[in-house]
Every structure is written in structure tokens, then in C-alpha cells.
Amino acid sequence: MAADVHIAGVGSTPFGRWPERSLVDLATEAGRSALDDSGIPDDRVGAVFVGNFVGGILTGQELLGPLVAANLGLGFVEAVKVEAACASSAAGVRLGTHLVGAGVHDAVLVVGVERLTGAPREVFTASMTAAIDNEVEGPSGMTFPGFWALVMNRHQHLYGTTREQVAAVTVKNRGFGERNPLAQFRSPVTVEEVVGSAPVADPLRKFDCCPVTDGAAAVVVASPELTRRHSSPAVRVAGSALVSSSPRAIDYEDLTEHGGTVEAARRAYEAAGVGPGDVDVAELHDCFSIAEIVDSEDLGFFAKGEGGPGVVEGTAPAVVNPSGGLLSKGHPTGATGCGQIYEVALQLRGEHPNQVEGARVGLTHNGGGTSAAVTVHVLEALS
Amino acid sequence: VSDFEYAGTVSSHTTIRVAGNAHAHEAPFVLLLVEGDDGTRRLGRYLDDEPPALDTRVVAREERDGVAIFGPPRERR
Numbered sequence: 001m002a003a004d005v006h007i008a009g010v011g012s013t014p015f016g017r018w019p020e021r022s023l024v025d026l027a028t029e030a031g032r033s034a035l036d037d038s039g040i041p042d043d044r045v046g047a048v049f050v051g052n053f054v055g056g057i058l059t060g061q062e063l064l065g066p067l068v069a070a071n072l073g074l075g076f077v078e079a080v081k082v083e084a085a086c087a088s089s090a091a092g093v094r095l096g097t098h099l100v101g102a103g104v105h106d107a108v109l110v111v112g113v114e115r116l117t118g119a120p121r122e123v124f125t126a127s128m129t130a131a132i133d134n135e136v137e138g139p140s141g142m143t144f145p146g147f148w149a150l151v152m153n154r155h156q157h158l159y160g161t162t163r164e165q166v167a168a169v170t171v172k173n174r175g176f177g178e179r180n181p182l183a184q185f186r187s188p189v190t191v192e193e194v195v196g197s198a199p200v201a202d203p204l205r206k207f208d209c210c211p212v213t214d215g216a217a218a219v220v221v222a223s224p225e226l227t228r229r230h231s232s233p234a235v236r237v238a239g240s241a242l243v244s245s246s247p248r249a250i251d252y253e254d255l256t257e258h259g260g261t262v263e264a265a266r267r268a269y270e271a272a273g274v275g276p277g278d279v280d281v282a283e284l285h286d287c288f289s290i291a292e293i294v295d296s297e298d299l300g301f302f303a304k305g306e307g308g309p310g311v312v313e314g315t316a317p318a319v320v321n322p323s324g325g326l327l328s329k330g331h332p333t334g335a336t337g338c339g340q341i342y343e344v345a346l347q348l349r350g351e352h353p354n355q356v357e358g359a360r361v362g363l364t365h366n367g368g369g370t371s372a373a374v375t376v377h378v379l380e381a382l383s
Numbered sequence: 384v385s386d387f388e389y390a391g392t393v394s395s396h397t398t399i400r401v402a403g404n405a406h407a408h409e410a411p412f413v414l415l416l417v418e419g420d421d422g423t424r425r426l427g428r429y430l431d432d433e434p435p436a437l438d439t440r441v442v443a444r445e446e447r448d449g450v451a452i453f454g455p456p457r458e459r460r
Contacts, residue, residue, distance in 0.1 A: 122404040129403050140414060140426045140450045141399055141406035149397035150416050157395075157437045202398040249416055250424040255395055 005097045006234040007379065008107065008222035009038025010342040015215035015330035016184045019118030023055045023064065027113035028071040030216035030338075035072070035109065038220040039230040045220075046105030047078040049096060051089025051112035052334035053368075054127040058119045068111055083334075084242075085131035085368030086287065088112060089217070090337025090375035094242040096221035106226045112335035113216040124212070131369040133248045145209055145288065147249055147370050149201040152290040154255040156203075159305030161293065163203060167194035168311045169289040170207050170327050177324025179353050184213050184330035194289070208289040213330030217338035219345070235348045238361075239272035239378035241265075247372035256305075260374035261298035261365065268363075269300075272378040276300030279318040279378075280359040281347045283340035285367040286325040295365055296320060299376070318363065322347070322354040337366040337375060348381040389451055390442040391419035396434035415453050417441060427451030 011033025013026055027050060035042060050064040061067075065079030084091040089112025096108035116124065132138050155161050171191055177183035189207055197206040220232075227234040245260025246252050269275055276299055284299070286292035293307035301307075301316045310316055323329045323343040326336060344362035346352040362379045394416040402410040413429035427443055427450055435441055435455070443451035 125403045125407075126405075137426050138405075139448055140428060141402055141409065141412060142414065142426060143399060143401070143403055145401065146397050146399050146414055150395040150414070153397065153437065154395040199398075199400045201400060204397075249426055252424075255416070 003101050003103065004224045005100045005237045006222050006224055006227045007237060007341060007345050008040055008220040008227045008232040008234050009034045010219050010345045011037055012182055012217040012339060012342045013215050014182045015213050015332055015339065017117045018115065018214040021115065023059055023061050023113050023115050024067045024071060026115065026214065026216035027064065027068045027111045030218040031068055031072050031109055031111045034218035034220050038222065038232045040107050040220060040222055040226055040232060042074055044107045044226060045074055045077060045109050047099060047108045048074060049080060049082045049092035049108065049110045051082050051092040051110065051337060053083060053085050053088050053114060054130060054333065055114065057127040057130065058123060059115060084373035086333045087337055087366045087368035087373045087375050088334040090364065090366035090377065091242050091373065093219060093221060093337060093341060093377065094240050094375055097237055097240045100221050100223055107220055107222040109218060109220055110338060111216060111218040112338035114332035114334040115214045116212045116332065117214050137248050142249065143201060145201040145204050148288040148290055149204045150249060151255045151294060152203055155290060155294065158256060159308065161308035163195055164191050165308035165312055166208065166289045166293065167191045169286060169292045170194045172311065173286060173321050173325040173327040176322050176354050177328025180324050180329060181353065183324040183328050184211055185328045204288060210287050210326040210331040213332040215330065215332035215335050217335045217342045219338050219341050233349050234382055235345050236380040236382055237377060238380045239268035241267035242375045245372055245374060247369055249370060256294060258294060258298050258371040260371045261295055261367065264374045264376040265299045268376040268378045274361055274378060277317045278361050279363045280361050281322060281344060281356040282318040282320050282363040282365065283323055283343050284320055284325065284365045286321055286327050287331060289327065292320065292325065299365060319356045322352065322356060340364040340366055341377060344379050348379055387446060388442065388444050389419055389425060390440065390456065391417040393435050393437050393439055393441055394418050395437060398434060415441065417453065425451050427453050430454045
């Protein structure tokens, strides 16, 4: 980034099942909440990015950028949709940091939104496979649970990671979700319940998988000058990276190491001047329980192969997914990246329902497809 | 169906029990990720219900709709 950039304000709807609400309605609520939280006047917003994955397929609604901008009364701004599968809105935040850092705009609103419920099952399943290479791997019957099941089997084979260690991720995150008012699942589960839940793609079970979720979240990316003038409850974007990587399972030399995450983390840590041991709180892309273990290793919280025992023993340097993560808070695909930044911003402001005491450095990790589009943001407290 | 031969070792496997709409009628089915002897990787189906162990050898001698169909190495199908 050319200059310092802040997250000036954040907003979110609850994550859950809202089939009666429209994409634009959800996005507008989250966007207004973030703008109000920032205290920055609407007329300082120069661009609106709306992160969304499958809204066009499931609801038939496109043109989300102009629709959300108009509903928020933002006038003649630059407004477009950003799509990077499950990393759509975090990719929008990355673009926003470019524009603000370069001095193109003083403030950019990024909204993530998805409405996954309410569509017929066959339409929903078809929409999710839109992020699989449908020429190369689609004909085999590959699914996203299937991809992460391949990862889990290999991880277990190479490192002896146990079924119970992987289930412990869900147990931990469902425990955090109990206290997050925005979470879709607010009840605990046991290791036995995870292992005994319905099989989806061996060895993954139902409770290893994130739920189907509707929701929206938003962040205001702004210059430090603007956040000071309006006394925004800001946090600093210390590092921001968006990396494209392996869009197919066959691209992986080693299924247990996701190069996109490794490289995005390297870039974000370098920009921030920190390392994994400096991170106090992290929101990682736990779309499946095994994903949190692999991501934690690739972000440097554990050596490769030590993530399974580390979850059980709680030895990560950072508190991981205190929002409940995707497994408990939910995964409204296009909204998840902004939702993670919402959670970490609250942590750094000291306002989170699962507050990590003294949190100064936070990290978000958001992955699209087969970890094919990966964002990592490192955020720092200002006060 | 086309004839060809592709051999390698099993990098990983899964049994898909909840499939996408296009393949729902085929579930459950076994998917293999195979490291080929020629240095390429392929995703394909396994003929049997029980997947082979990781790092064991498999061979595909046919493709169906572009998908390699794997079996044990000595098996002629």
C-alpha cells in the first residue's frame, strides 16, 4: 500500500436463514450499519464494492453494486460486484485498500452478501460447484466437501492426525458460537456427536461442514485523515494480500499445504512487519473442520502436521475463530470475508462478545474455491 | 468410453456420499487423486466401493465421459 489505510467502521446482519429477505435488502442493512459506525459522511464514499458469489444463479439478481449504492443514497460513486467465490468480499476489501492507499478515494464501502437458502436443492448444489473447474474436475463428481475430504485423508496419512483432533475444531468453534449473537449455530456439540453425524464425503461428517447461511457484512475502508476527522472507531490495515493459487485438486503437489495461503500470509506479514507469533486473534476460513488445521499450519501458527494436536491442546499463538468461525457463525459465502474483518475489528476495539484480552494484532484468512483465491489481512489496534 | 492406460499411486481418496445434482444418482462413489507415473495428476473414479490404501498403485485403462476409471494394477477390465 502506498499509504496507511484504516478500517473506519464495520456492520453486519445476523448470519442465519433469511429466505424471505432479498440480497439487496441484506446488503443495504449491513452497508448502512458500517457507514453509521464509521461516522464518515456518505458523500465522502468514492466507491462501493459488493462481494457476492452466487446471487445471480440463486436469486436472478445482478447489478448489485449500483443497487446497493442507490439504496444507500450514495449518488455517483463507482459501484461494482466483486466475485472470488467464498473470498469475494475480502477481495473487495483488498481492492478498497488499493484505492484508498493510492489516494484515489478517501473512503470505500465494501459489502459482502449472500442468500443461499430458499432455492431448490438442485439449484443450490449446482451453484456451489460453480467454483470447481467444471471442464477438468466437475465430470468426476467432485464437490467441495470431497476436496477437503481428500485433504483430510492425506493429512491423516502423513501426520497421524486423528479423527478426534479434527472433530475438536468443530467442538471449539461451536463453543465460541454460543456467545456470539450473530452466529447461526449457538449450541455446543461433542466430539462424539461430530464423529457420529451423517457422512458427507468420507471421512468428513455433517458437523465437520459449515452450514448453509444467509447474511451480509460490511466495512468502510478509509484514509487516516478521514477517520481522525470523524473520530471513527478505526483499526489499521497493516497488511493486505490477495493471491490466486491452485483452482483444481490436481494442481496440488501436496494436498496438505495450500500455497495460496502460505504466499498470502507471507506478503501480509511482511507488509505488517509481524510474524505469526505476534497475532493475538485470528478468523480463519474453517469451511470444513480440517481446513482450520491446514490453514493454521499454512499461516505459521503450527509446524506442518502439528495442527491437530495443537487444536486439542490449545497451543496456537493466536485465539482462532472466537466468532465461532464458518462452522458455527455460518458461511454466507460472499459475505464471509467482510464478516471476518467485522469480528477482528471488534476484537481490536475491545468490543467483542468473546473478547481476547489485550488483543492488538488480528488476522483474517478467507479462501475461495480450492484455496484458489486467498486473502489475508493483518489488522492492528490504534489505541 | 475410450481406451487408454494411466498408472500411478493413490495420493488420496474419498467416498462421496452427498453428491451434486448431476451425480446424485451415482452416490456413493469413490474418488481418487492419483500421482501418475508420467508426472501428471488425475482425479478419477475407483471401480470398487472400498477405496484402496493411500500410496498404493492403481491403473486406469478406460475413461468414461473424460473421467479415468481406476482399478488395482493387475486387474484387466
